[in-house]
Amino acid sequence: MASGLTMTESHSGDVCIVSLTGRIDSSNAADFTTHVNGLISSGEKSILLDFANVLYLTSAAFRALLVATDEAERKAARLALCSLASQVRELFEMGGLLDAFTILPSRDEALARLG
């Protein structure tokens, strides 16, 4: 079954960048949580979720992001999001969730903040 979401990691200095491609919805939100929690428990302290190629995300994805953010906090790690397309940003706005996460305009700005 196609999950509709690809997660690819790279590193820039101490920052672990997760490039997300596709959609985050009920069918893959659990995979997303497992993946990000795995990075946190493996000791990553700065994680950047690059949303540049995310088509959309649903409320299941927002719940997963909140869980990951809490998990990061517990492990003294930082989690940030960058490069949201305008239609994706609108969804955060509709959910009243723009302030729930650290959201930065571009990967460069995010790396400057996290690095």
Add this chain to the structure above:
Amino acid sequence: MSPAPEQTVTVTVRNEITDLASVTEAVDRIGAEAEIPGKTVMQLQVVLDEVLSNVIKYAWPDGGNHEFYVRINVRNGGIEITITDDGRPFNPLEQPAPAPPAAGRRPLPGGVGIHMVRQLVDSIEYVRFDGRNQVTLTKSYGLEPPLRRGGE
């Protein structure tokens, strides 16, 4: 340009979260065929993910294998989606809007989804009849009105 012909597709979905992929694919396909703007298709996907995952989670608390139906109708620049299940009575509209989070705290996850749904569709209605739940969503996508009506 003549308006796209009316299209109706009904997808049968099992009460398993992985089965939602068949609806996602159907909506993508109809969106492409009917030339529905990408943003509208995306918003419908967000709405359907919320509504359908709630059916799967809440309609049959005792589990077991069940099926429900998603009917998608496209005509005259508008989309109507009807979701029918024979589970326990469940009105998705009765979930309250999310409470504003306390200062410095993240908002709680519950309620965000239906709050988004209300903003993403033009109308959402729930009826219970004949032992079934039926949710009907409508959304227009700003097609030019058809030219054949009237005497211009």
